[in-house]
Amino acid sequence: MRRGDRLFEIIEILRRSRGPISAQSIGAELGVTKRTVYRDVAALIAQGVPINGEAGVGYVLEPGFHMPPLMLTPDEIEAVVLGVQWVRTRGEPELARAADKLIAKLEAVAPEKYRTSFLQPSVSVAPVVTPAEVLGAAAIRGAIRRGRKIELVYADNAGRRTRRVIWPILLGYRDTSRIIAAWCELREGFRYFRTERIAEAAVLEAAIPRRMDLLRAEWERAMATERQRYEDGLTGGAGD
Incomplete structure (x- = not known):
């Protein structure tokens, strides 16, 4: 987490706290040490944020402090x-x-x-029931961010299972399902994997041997080619 983001998070933690909160508690929530929290709070105080602190008690944000208004319609x-x-x-x-x-x-x-x-918003989204998954979406997103391979056992439409090693590129969210766009080492091509069809899975420490931006650009080109082929098939071909 960048320091600027962390400073904002500290203000939000103090704002929602009903009483004094210790540096240890703040650090545990943000995943940093108490020493880092001490430095960050000192920086906020130097910038004029009204934070009061007492040893053995914790920090409190004075009432009435407001962040600059965000202009949204x-x-x-x-x-x-x-x-x-x-x-x-x-x-x-x-x-x-x-x-x-x-x-x-x-x-x-x-x-x-x-x-x-x-x-009291005037819009709403209906709740849905999502199927159980062997590998959670958070783990998949983490693998994508870290550029790590995923090994999985995948069932096709007929229920046949194959063991794959994939290079995850994108996790797509649908109303009741999730899909991984990835390069498949077994098929030597880009494929889509429905997460509810994954029977076994593990994020590997093996790094994807391609830069993610280049891999994603290659996937986007491949998908554009597939879409064009599909559209040509619907219209009878580009030359008709």
Whole structure:
């Protein structure tokens, strides 16, 4: 986490805390040491953020502190709310928590007259039931960010299982399912894998032997070619 993001997170932790909170608790939530929290809080105080601290008690953000207002229109707010609701109902717990934190941050810096758009939005997303998965979405996203291979046992439409090693590129979210776009070492090509059809899976420490930006660009070109072939088939070919 970048330091600027961490400073913002500390303010949000203090804002939502009902009482003094220790540097150890803040550090545990952010995944940093107490010493780092001490330095960050000192930096915030130097910037004029009214934080009071007492040894053995913890830190408190003085009432009345407000971040600069974020200028959003009602439509923009409801677009964010709709996206957050979608993630809450269709994303894994890690993304759902991140969505809740995002809403709290935006609500804190939005103009007062628009805050009811967060509390009482005019849009909503219907809940769904997602199928059980062997490998969680958070692990897949982590493998993509770290550029790591995934080994899995995958069942096709007929139920036949094969063991694959894939290079994950993108995790796609549908209403009730998730799909991994990846390079498949077995098939030597780009393939899609429905997560509910994965019978076994493990993220490997083996690194993907390609730069992710180049691999993704190659995948996008391959998908564009496939779409063009499909469209040509529907229209009878480009020359007709």
